[in-house]
Amino acid sequence: MFHLNIKNSPVGSVLRFGVVVVLLSTVVAGCEPITMGGKPQLSNPQPTPSTSGQTQAHNSHVASAGVGPQGGYDRTPLPQPPSLPSLDDLIGRIPQATSQSDGTAGAGEPPIIPMARGLRVAILLPLSGTNQRVGSAMLNAAQMALFEFAGSGFEVLVHDTQGTPEGAREAARLAIADGARMIIGPLLSTSVRAVSDQAIAAGVPVVAFSSDRTVAEPGVYTMGFFPSDEVKRVVEYARSKGAERFALLAPRGANGEAVSKALNASVWAAGGFVVQSEFYDPQLSDFSEPVKRIAHYDERRAALLQQRASLEAHGDEVSLLALKRLENLQTLGEVPFDALLLADGGKRLIAVAAMLPYYDIDPKKVKILGTGQWDAAGLGAEPALVGGWYAAPDPTVRKIFSDKYLAAYGIRPHRLATLAYDATALAVVLGAQNTPQPYSPDMLAQAGGFAGRDGIFRFSPSGIAERGLAVLQVQGKTARVIDPAPKAFP
Structure with a gap:
């Protein structure tokens, strides 16, 4: 007692x-x-x-x-x-x-x-x-x-x-x-x-x-x-699943810089490439411009319009069939990355993610990745985040x-x-x-x-904690572990 x-x-x-x-x-x-x-x-x-x-x-x-x-x-x-x-x-x-x-x-x-x-x-x-x-x-x-x-x-x-x-x-x-x-x-x-x-x-x-x-x-x-542990873990997992070209969309500031540094180091160590990084003002309420930039939307949109004009000018049967196939497209060509890391959380994350399909970044083709800031309930309410991967402690214990x-x-x-x-x-x-x-x-x-x-x-002797993290996938209401956390350090 x-x-x-x-x-x-x-x-x-x-x-x-x-x-x-x-x-x-x-x-x-x-x-x-x-x-x-x-x-x-x-x-x-x-x-x-x-x-x-x-x-x-x-x-x-x-x-x-x-x-x-x-x-x-x-x-x-x-x-x-x-x-x-x-x-x-x-x-x-x-x-x-x-x-x-x-x-x-x-x-x-x-x-x-x-x-x-x-x-x-x-x-x-x-x-x-x-x-x-x-x-x-x-x-x-x-x-x-x-x-x-x-x-x-x-x-x-x-x-x-x-x-x-x-x-x-x-x-x-x-x-x-x-x-x-x-x-x-x-x-x-x-x-x-x-x-x-x-x-x-x-x-x-x-x-x-x-x-x-x-x-x-x-x-x-x-x-x-630390973002470095979280980024390294999710990058290694994405790399093991075939992702090679990575991009970053992050708020300006110390956290965004830390994530960017960790992403570059982790991707390089895993044998991949960081092809693009975009930063935005965290005080913004409209994230259209940074999403458009990372999506190369204007260039891809212009390529589509140019292709349509060329097909219309030809006017032959083959061109008209090709033109019909372009009717439901927003842009022409793919984004230059396989995986996109969204280094944000809360309402800003939801707002940024909602803009991805609008500017023709298809989460079915581009794997959306996150940091430990994703470790919160309710992310699945935004469809663009469903299926996304992030690293965090195993939620079971x-x-x-x-x-x-x-x-x-x-x-x-x-x-x-x-x-x-x-x-x-x-x-x-x-x-x-x-x-x-x-x-x-x-x-x-x-x-x-x-x-x-x-x-x-x-x-570590320098005082920094290293953690064994799991990789989780965003579901409709929760998240599930798709790669368990290690039980021991190597």
């Missing part, structure tokens, strides 16, 4: 036995230990103004969590690839206590692993500000991982970054001062950069959630989903996580919640190993990697 013990000190409150430690910026007095039961709950933190007029970097709030008969979730490990050092498999190394009918520890209780006792890890999340909803979901997921994996003596210090670099920097300072051996988070790339220098100087590794690979460096790891989250909290998790779950589980598992440096580069950057809720992943 889990207990929340609130210390009457300005430093904070401590939720022990594998649950969350929540730091408070004000004194919490007169609180008794709370026995957990029912669904996990988290009170939403509110900013606490300081007397100096500046907002405190850490807000007063109390988390409570537990496993109970009403709507709780079980501790059954989710299925993982047996060939990997899966996070679920490693949980067996953390002793679990047995209980007598009177509630006391059983005589057969194994000893706690010495290195796990008193181990502290900090998690930095935007629990207020514009990304509060995301931060709260990620904290919920972290608590789930602690319930399922952590033994006694493991503590997680929770700090609110307020979604700002300044808040993240102060959160990291306090976490390091409180003895955190590793920092999980923050979420945004600007916040990661704000904490990196002091964390590296203190020898405290950072496992962040940003999808900006430029924030990674030795000692700073990031678990985000993630759905099991999502169902458990729904049972615990009553809502579906944010898409990024699995990152917090996997990072927290990783911290627990590595922290339980009998080594004086559980979060050393050798431990974090194991070549075999780990199996998480988004499939297998591993960190």
Whole structure:
């Protein structure tokens, strides 16, 4: 059974036995230990103004969590690839206590692993500000991982970054001062950069959630989903199915540039060719011009009109038959590519895709490819996207996580919640190993990697996460896996 013990000190409150430690910026007095039961709950933190007029970097709030008969979730490990050092498999190394009918520890209780006792890890999340909803979901997921994996003596210090670099920097300072051996988070790339220098100087590794690979460096790891992995996976699959000539249609900006770079590298490595790339202003509401350009519509339309005029001029029977065959065509000739990568998501993706048939790019002849931004429900509502391929984590294991989250909290998790779950589980598992440096580069950057809720992943020594992804095909209402994710890294 889990207990929340609130210390009457300005430093904070401590939720022990594998649950969350929540730091408070004000004194919490007169609180008794709370026995957990029912669904996990988290009170939403509110900013606490300081007397100096500046907002405190850490807000007063109390988390409570537990496993109970009403709507709780079980501790059954989710299925993982047996060939990997899966996070679920490693949980067996953390002793679990047995209980007598009177509630006391059983005589057969194994000893706690010495290195796990008193181990502290900090998690930095935007629990207020514009990304509060995301931060709260990620904290919920972290608590789930602690319930399922952590033994006694493991503590997680929770700090609110307020979604700002300044808040993240102060959160990291306090976490390091409180003895955190590793920092999980923050979420945004600007916040990661704000904490990196002091964390590296203190020898405290950072496992962040940003999808900006430029924030990674030795000692700073990031678990985000990178376009390079997604593009490489779907390009290799398309190449194996015969696609040779690739084109790109992407919004201007950092993400479009990253996808373009990844596409060129992946296609070249796979022995294909990138024949055309077009970029558009993401603020546009009408995407006709960029689609016309990549479709070579004006040239192909002019070729059709010229051919019609020539046939009409001849006027013989053969010419008239040929002219009749051209009646239902918009253009003459094919586009110069076999596969087109649409590097966008949401409403813009739908709007761009809807223009493809209009400008005579036939999805039956040109394979439409996507990135992880396609990993959302409802894409099949646009006919031009049905049958398209994209790379993403295998949804099977993630759905099991999502169902458990729904049972615990009553809502579906944010898409990024699995990152917090996997990072927290990783911290627990590595922290339980009998080594004086559980979060050393050798431990974090194991070549075999780990199996998480988004499939297998591993960190490179430079701090960038590599993931094993599946290839999915857009269906009418959902997407189905057409090439499974790998179960182990080569």
